[in-house]
Amino acid sequence: MSTPLFPAASFAALRARLAALPVFDENAAALAAARQGQLTKPPGSLGRLEDVAVFMAGWRQAERPRVETAQALVFAGNHGVCAQGVNPYPQEVTAQMVANFQAGGAAVNQLCRASGAVLQVVALELDRPTQDFTQGAAMSEAEVLAAMAQGAAAVNAQADILLLGEMGIGNSTVAAALATALFGGTAADWAGPGTGADEAVMARKITAIEAGLARHAVVRGDALAVLAAFGGREQAAICGAILAARMQRIPVLLDGFICTAAAAVLEALGVGALAHCLAAHVSAEPGHARLLEKLGKIPLLALGMRLGEGSGAAVALGVVRAALEAHNGMSTFAEAGVSGA
Amino acid sequence: MSTPLFPAASFAALRARLAALPVFDENAAALAAARQGQLTKPPGSLGRLEDVAVFMAGWRQAERPRVETAQALVFAGNHGVCAQGVNPYPQEVTAQMVANFQAGGAAVNQLCRASGAVLQVVALELDRPTQDFTQGAAMSEAEVLAAMAQGAAAVNAQADILLLGEMGIGNSTVAAALATALFGGTAADWAGPGTGADEAVMARKITAIEAGLARHAVVRGDALAVLAAFGGREQAAICGAILAARMQRIPVLLDGFICTAAAAVLEALGVGALAHCLAAHVSAEPGHARLLEKLGKIPLLALGMRLGEGSGAAVALGVVRAALEAHNGMSTFAEAGVSGA
Numbered sequence: 001m002s003t004p005l006f007p008a009a010s011f012a013a014l015r016a017r018l019a020a021l022p023v024f025d026e027n028a029a030a031l032a033a034a035r036q037g038q039l040t041k042p043p044g045s046l047g048r049l050e051d052v053a054v055f056m057a058g059w060r061q062a063e064r065p066r067v068e069t070a071q072a073l074v075f076a077g078n079h080g081v082c083a084q085g086v087n088p089y090p091q092e093v094t095a096q097m098v099a100n101f102q103a104g105g106a107a108v109n110q111l112c113r114a115s116g117a118v119l120q121v122v123a124l125e126l127d128r129p130t131q132d133f134t135q136g137a138a139m140s141e142a143e144v145l146a147a148m149a150q151g152a153a154a155v156n157a158q159a160d161i162l163l164l165g166e167m168g169i170g171n172s173t174v175a176a177a178l179a180t181a182l183f184g185g186t187a188a189d190w191a192g193p194g195t196g197a198d199e200a201v202m203a204r205k206i207t208a209i210e211a212g213l214a215r216h217a218v219v220r221g222d223a224l225a226v227l228a229a230f231g232g233r234e235q236a237a238i239c240g241a242i243l244a245a246r247m248q249r250i251p252v253l254l255d256g257f258i259c260t261a262a263a264a265v266l267e268a269l270g271v272g273a274l275a276h277c278l279a280a281h282v283s284a285e286p287g288h289a290r291l292l293e294k295l296g297k298i299p300l301l302a303l304g305m306r307l308g309e310g311s312g313a314a315v316a317l318g319v320v321r322a323a324l325e326a327h328n329g330m331s332t333f334a335e336a337g338v339s340g341a
Numbered sequence: 342m343s344t345p346l347f348p349a350a351s352f353a354a355l356r357a358r359l360a361a362l363p364v365f366d367e368n369a370a371a372l373a374a375a376r377q378g379q380l381t382k383p384p385g386s387l388g389r390l391e392d393v394a395v396f397m398a399g400w401r402q403a404e405r406p407r408v409e410t411a412q413a414l415v416f417a418g419n420h421g422v423c424a425q426g427v428n429p430y431p432q433e434v435t436a437q438m439v440a441n442f443q444a445g446g447a448a449v450n451q452l453c454r455a456s457g458a459v460l461q462v463v464a465l466e467l468d469r470p471t472q473d474f475t476q477g478a479a480m481s482e483a484e485v486l487a488a489m490a491q492g493a494a495a496v497n498a499q500a501d502i503l504l505l506g507e508m509g510i511g512n513s514t515v516a517a518a519l520a521t522a523l524f525g526g527t528a529a530d531w532a533g534p535g536t537g538a539d540e541a542v543m544a545r546k547i548t549a550i551e552a553g554l555a556r557h558a559v560v561r562g563d564a565l566a567v568l569a570a571f572g573g574r575e576q577a578a579i580c581g582a583i584l585a586a587r588m589q590r591i592p593v594l595l596d597g598f599i600c601t602a603a604a605a606v607l608e609a610l611g612v613g614a615l616a617h618c619l620a621a622h623v624s625a626e627p628g629h630a631r632l633l634e635k636l637g638k639i640p641l642l643a644l645g646m647r648l649g650e651g652s653g654a655a656v657a658l659g660v661v662r663a664a665l666e667a668h669n670g671m672s673t674f675a676e677a678g679v680s681g682a
Contacts, residue, residue, distance in 0.1 A: 040441050041448050042536040046652070047625055047645025088682040096679040100381050105672025107382050114666040115659070195383040196682060284388055302643065303660070304388025311387070311667075318456070318659035319644070325455040326652075331446025338437040341429040341537060 005243050006149035011141055011224040014148075018271045022249055024058040032057030035064070038332040042341070048300065052278070052320055053327035059251045059276050060160065064328045070117040070317055071159035073241055074101060074108060074310050075151060077124045077234035079170035080132035084208040086173040087194065088201055091129070094169045097309075098123045101167070107307055108165060111314035115321065117163055119310075122154050124233035131231075133177065133212040138231025144224065151237030152244035162245045163280075163317060165255045165310020166234045166262070169195075172285065175261035177209045177230040179287055181220050182268050183294050187213065192257070192285040194306075223268035235262035242266055242277065251276050253313040253320070256283035256306065260291050267295055280316035281305060346584050347490035352482055352565040355489075359612045363590055365399040373398030376405070379673040383682070389641065393619070393661055394668035400592045400617050401501065405669045411458040411658055412500035414582055415442060415449060415651050416492060418465045418575035420511035421473035425549040427514040428535065429542055432470070435510045438650075439464045442508070448648055449506060452655035456662065458504055460651075463495050465574035472572075474518065475552040479572025485565065492578030493585035503586045504621070504658060506596045506651020507575045507603070510536075513626065516602035518550045518571040520628055522561050523609050524635050528554065533598070533626040535647075564609035576603035583607055583618065592617050594654040594661070597624035597647065601632050608636055621657035622646060 008014035032054045037043055044050065056065040076098050082091050100106045101121040112119040124147055130138035139147070155162060168174075172194030179190040187209035197205060212230060219225035227236060239262055245252050254260050254277050266273035279297035282289050284306040292299055300316045333340055349355035373395045378384055385391065397406040417439050423432045441447045442462040453460040465488055471479035480488070496503060509515075513535030520531040528550035538546060553571060560566035568577060580603055586593050595601050595618050607614035620638035623630050625647040633640055641657045674681055 039448070040438065040446060041648050045536070045646065045648040046448060047647065049644060049646065049656070090680050093680050096677070097381065100672060100677040100679055103672070103677065105381060105670075105677045107380070107387060107667045107671055110666040110670040111663050113670070114663045195386070300644070301660075303390060303641070305386065305390065306388065307382050307386040315390070315660060315663045318663065319642075319656060322452050322455045322656045322659065325451040326448045329446075329451040329454070330448055331441060331444070336437070336441040336444065336446045338441055339431050339434050 005247060006152045006240065008145050018269060018273065021246055021271060021273060024275060025061045028061045028063060029054050029058035031063040039330040040333055040336050040338050046326055049323040049326055052323035056251060056324060059249050061249065065324060067160040067321060067324060069159045070161050070163065071156045072112050072117040072119045072163035072310050072314060073154050074121045074165040074167060075124060075234035075237040076121065076126060076167040077232040078126050078129035079168060079174055079232045080129045080138065081134065081173055081208055082170040083132050084134060084204055086201065086205045086208055087170045088197060089169050089195055091169045094167060095126045097167050106309060107311045108309040108314055111311050115314050115317040117314055117317055120154065122237065124150065124237060130233060133230045134208050134215065137229050139228050141228055144228045144236045147233040147236035148240030151240030155241050155244040157248050159250050161253065161320060162250050163253045163310050163313035164238050164241060164259050165308060165313060166238060166258050167309055168232060168234050171232060171234065171258050173205050173208060174230055174232050174235060175258040176287060177212050178226060178261045178265060179291055180209060180213060181226045181230065182223060182264050190287040192287050223265045227265045238262040239266050243273065246276050251278065253278050253280040253316050255280055255310045255313040256308050257285040257288040257291065258308055260288060264291060264295060281312035346588060347493045347581065349486055359610060359614065362587055362612060362614060365616060366402045369402045369404060370395050370399035372404040380671040381674055381677050381679050387667055390664040390667055393664035397592060397665060400590050402590065406665060408501045408662060408665060410500045411502045411504065412497045413453050413458040413460040413504040413651050413655060414495050415462045415506040415508060416465060416575035416578040417462065417467060417508040418573040419467050419470035420509060420515055420573045421470045421479065422475065422514055422549055423511040424473050425475060425545055427542065427546045427549055428511045429538060430510050430536055432510045435508060436467045438508050447650060448652045449650040449655055452652050456655050456658040458655055458658055461495065463578065465491065465578060471574060474571045475549050475556065478570050480569050482569055485569045485577045488574040488577035489581030492581030496582050496585040498589050500591050502594065502661060503582065503591050504594045504651050504654035505579050505582060505600050506649060506654060507579060507599050508650055509573060509575050512573060512575065512599050514546050514549060515571055515573050515576060516599040517628060518553050519567060519602045519606060520632055521550060521554060522567045522571065523564060523605050531628040533628050564606045568606045579603040580607050584614065587614065587617050592619065594619050594621040594657050596621055596651045596654040597649050598626040598629040598632065599649055601629060605632060605636060622653035
């Protein structure tokens with residue numbers, strides 16, 4: 001049905017394939033919207049639950065879409081920019097947390113169990129961090145494409161929805177660098193405390209981002225080159241997974257600041273590559289609300305979460321499930337013998 | 342353990358019993374908060390999920406509280422003020438919707454199934470609407486106390502959390518009248534479109550509320566008398582259920598504008614009667630955000646819902662479950678061998 005996107009030999013080859021992304025099925029969405037109007041409730045009274053049901057219908061091409069399989073993918077990577085002292089945690093924590101995910105002990109494990117998502121963790125060459133972006137490009141074009149392909153390959157074609165998350169000590173610095181390079185403003189506009197940076201760490205984050213922006217000024221305006229410049233592998237894998245999901249009409253729940261900053265690379269390609277993505281939540285990380293505004297995405301949840309790992313996406317899956325249960329299971333006014341207005 | 346509140350012979354007798362409500366267990370909450378600080382995540386990074394876990398711990402008196410039984414109670418009543426043309430739907434819809442709840446076809450049925458709540462509907466003398474509050478007190482003291490007792494009796498003492506909702510054509514007018522009488526301002530400040538009032542219906546709502554306020558001016562300042570003046574039975578039952586839950590340390594998820602306006606009657610008694618209640622969501626009904634502000638409650642969800650029935654509480658139960666799954670199931674840094682900051 002759809003041309004596979006990966007492997008791609010170059011950014012140019014990949015970009016050429018993005019011209020024909022599957023689009024929202026307006027007919028299926030219209031059928032779902034008409035059904036919403038007949039259910040035993042005042043029209044519109046389920047608010048965003050109604051929007052989510054119609055959104056799912058359009059992407060899944062079904063008047064009554066179901067989520068039988070929900071896949072959660074957490075990509076993990078390490079970052080050379082940690083050499084600049086941008087994170088209070090040692091870099092070993094990335095691998096330790098991957099082990100924690102695999103043992104079932106992290107937040108995202110519990111939250112996926114609670115909402116019925118199958119969690120899979122993909123560790124991306126943790127013993128080979130990307131290059132420090134203050135010193136050079138974080139990744140080569142080939143490295144970016146390889147990580148994207150790995151992200152794409154991890155997507156379960158049978159999934160009805162895909163939840164995306166990440167883990168990587170230092171990656172809130174990477175995310176802020178990506179956001180600044182893509183949307184402008186200063187590093188201070190986009191950088192936040194992440195896992196809990198104090199004033200000194202914050203200052204080093206901002207200095208590192210500004211240094212990276214100065215070094216890679218030439219790539220701004222070329223989103224995939226921006227991704228290569230600042231990294232990391234988990235951001236590239238998230239982009240690959242979003243695109244693979246799109247090819248299979250699988251809607252995506254984006255998690256927090258770092259996941260959204262990765263997705264923003266695709267948005268900057270100007271082909272509507274995030275049309276099948278919902279913003280699961282708005283993080284406490286201050287740049288996230290601004291980023292969602294740039295992407296025109298209204299988050300489903302605002303719970304002050306700032307953990308990443310796909311934790312917000314896992315909680316938001318509960319809202320999507322609620323939306324579809326109501327949409328699929330409610331009686332119509334006619335079925336229930338309830339009088340209209 | 343605790344003195345039963347009902348039956349109560351008079352408002353005065355009930356008020357006297359409210360002096361000794363069970364309070365939040367600070368010790369259990371402190372143990373839960375300490376546990377949160379050891380889990381494999383940056384401190385505070387689960388945001389409100391952490392707050393909810395600590396809240397549940399304090400009320401359930403357990404470091405790791407569980408929700409095994411979640412009870413949802415929907416109280417239904419009819420309102421004499423419908424004679425003033427305050428609602429576009431005919432009053433028969435209340436009983437038709439009760440039948441729909443019982444047949445499993447309404448939104449709240451699906452949403453309770455999605456989040457794992459056991460739904461029970463309590464219809465309160467639907468064939469005997471309260472008196473039109475523009476003409477006299479909606480209920481007598483005895484009628485209020487009887488409905489409160491019925492609400493209290495419906496609470497399952499084995500529940501770990503209670504979700505409250507309501508159904509009653511015309512009851513957004515009742516809610517706006519209660520809010521105006523309790524908190525001041527004009528009827529127009531508190532009245533909203535409800536199930537979908539057009540301009541003419543809105544004008545009649547406001548006229549009816551102003552007429553009621555003028556007629557019952559003398560009761561303002563006496564919250565239980567305000568409840569009697571404006572009704573209805575489902576509001577009184579909600580108050581009774583909240584109090585019964587409190588006596589058994591069962592936390593409560595309040596639903597939307599109408600449920601919250603009922604609860605506000607208890608808040609106005611000045612004994613902290615809503616300390617065990619969470620605001621599940623903020624409704625699209627404009628008075629709800631204002632009401633939550635008056636009660637000092639920050640809603641868990643903001644999904645533009647405005648259906649009532651306990652629908653928002655049912656969705657929010659998913660957030661409470663997520664909070665407890667994370668709290669109870671995550672590994673500590675020591676257990677997982679993850680390095681700290």
